[in-house]
Amino acid sequence: SxxxxxxxxxxxxxxxxxxxxxxxxxxxxxxxxxxxxxxxxxxxxxxxxxxxxxxxxxxxxxxxxxxxxxxxxxxxxxxxxxxxxxxxxxxxxxxxxxxxxxxxxxxxxxxxxxxxxxxxxxxxxxxxxxxxxxxxxxxxxxxxxxxxxxxxxxxxxxxxxxxxxxxxxxYPKGSKDDPFPGLATVEQCIRALNHPNLFWKLTAQRQLITLADRKAGPRLHEALRREELSWAVHAMVSHALQELKEERYFELRPADVAALNRGSPGGYSADDPQQHPLVRKASVLRLMNHLPADPSLGARLAKALATDPTIQRYRQLAEAFRLAILHHPEGFVRHLIENNLDPDNPSLKR
Known part of the structure; x- marks a missing residue:
């Protein structure tokens, strides 16, 4: 409290x-x-x-x-x-x-x-x-x-x-007010997704949904291909919210995923120890989103735990792995048995 x-x-x-x-x-x-x-x-x-x-x-x-x-x-x-x-x-x-x-x-x-x-x-x-x-x-x-x-x-x-x-x-003495971006049209809202103030980015996202313009989708996909990663993220969220409003399941197109993976060789991977632990945690939890139990994912999680000692250094990352394993248990257990891995191995216990 x-x-x-x-x-x-x-x-x-x-x-x-x-x-x-x-x-x-x-x-x-x-x-x-x-x-x-x-x-x-x-x-x-x-x-x-x-x-x-x-x-x-x-x-x-x-x-x-x-x-x-x-x-x-x-x-x-x-x-x-x-x-x-x-x-x-x-x-x-x-x-x-x-x-x-x-x-x-x-x-x-x-x-x-x-x-x-x-x-x-x-x-x-x-x-x-x-x-x-x-x-x-x-x-x-x-x-x-x-x-x-x-x-x-x-x-x-x-x-x-x-x-x-x-x-x-x-505010700092002599500094100027942040500019008002104008949010009357889809074009203005998409430009505002790259505003330096998060207040206006979130307001632009909300306004894009309010406008309910069917033409906004292709323009948001174009924004996803721009150079600024922050811009791409807000464009992705805005498009996702539009899709959800229309009661359609939102899926990122391959080009959208590629845009979000810019600057990250190979993209964001749950079993890549070179990734930031927060990014890895989000990637692991994503394996639970809208996915039924998958033996191949369970095996992949087991392999990562057995070969990557860095996972246990981060408590929340290890907790994300634990939850994902409970969601995909069959492949995890099968991988342990087929590879004669000791379940009491500290890397596999938590």
Whole structure:
């Protein structure tokens, strides 16, 4: 939860993959390690834990390009209303996991006892928009015997404010607003898929579905062949959503797959140790999508586990292999028997 000093968590493997094999999903993974926060005033009230995140609110990533490059997809915005601040820890990929560290960095910190930021996200202009609840009572009900309590043991206080709030825009001095791309036509939406601000990329995807233009499909396939990989990915997703809206099963054409594999010799492979562990994990899980049990895939998974010791170095990658094996068990077991592989081999156990 956000009330235990750990505000940064991430989903390692979507729940549906566990449900496919009749298992209960585990607890989501923790990215942070209980760090202190650094307000600029001592005029604040917290319940437990003290000096850490007791009311962590929001967890957005900076996904535009208006801020310096060191912020791009690397800084998170986590609010702590009682301390009147917005921390900006560094969020980074480590192997097949993520880590959020250095909570001493603040984008916003106030000495006003009423300031209570509850959300900070990237806006359409590339700036960070902060919603300040502006309320001195923003934590759990205080445990004080002399306080008056209302329905549900709510702390009664004349200072509670349900009518006012503040919104701040934060951006580098002298920087310009991100351009408005215009999303009235299919052509404009496809161009916006390459906008530097993720806000507009996602808005363009949604607008392409809203326009429901049958001519958009071929144009999206053309966008998939462009040089920018990010552009190709958003074009692929937009086309997939159009297909799903029309209740047709979406399949990437060979040319589309080739476009997404640019810069990756041989494409993305589940059993290629040279691939990034997150890419490998996604490739392994893909073997479970819309596919019936396949002995050949089970054998391929067994061979990868027996010959590649790097898999066990990454916990989530190994977990993806385990789930895929449960989905394709016959080929896995047959490969072990036919090749006289020891099932107690550490590489095959988890």
């Amino acid at each position: 956000t009330a235990n000093g750990n505000p940064s968590w991430y989903l390692t493997i979507p729940n549906r993959y566990y449900q496919m094999v009749g298992q209960k999903p585990p607890q989501v993974a923790r990215a942070d390690r209980k760090e202190f926060l650094y307000p600029i005033t001592g005029d604040y009230f917290q319940n437990n834990p003290k000096e850490e995140s007791s009311s962590g609110a929001g967890h957005a990533i900076y996904t535009a390009r208006r801020f310096p490059e060191e912020w791009w997809n690397r800084r998170a915005f986590i609010c702590e209303p009682p301390m009147h601040l917005v921390a900006t820890p560094r969020h980074q990929n480590v192997g097949d996991t993520f880590q959020t560290t250095r909570f001493e960095n603040n984008l916003y910190a106030s000495a006003d006892a009423w300031s209570a930021p509850v959300a900070a996200e990237v806006g359409p202009d590339g700036a960070v928009w902060i919603a300040d609840w502006y309320n001195p009572i923003c934590n759990h009900n205080p445990f004080r015997t002399h306080h008056k309590l209302g329905p549900g043991n709510a702390h009664l206080n004349d200072d509670r404010d349900r009518k006012h709030g503040r919104i701040y825009r934060v």
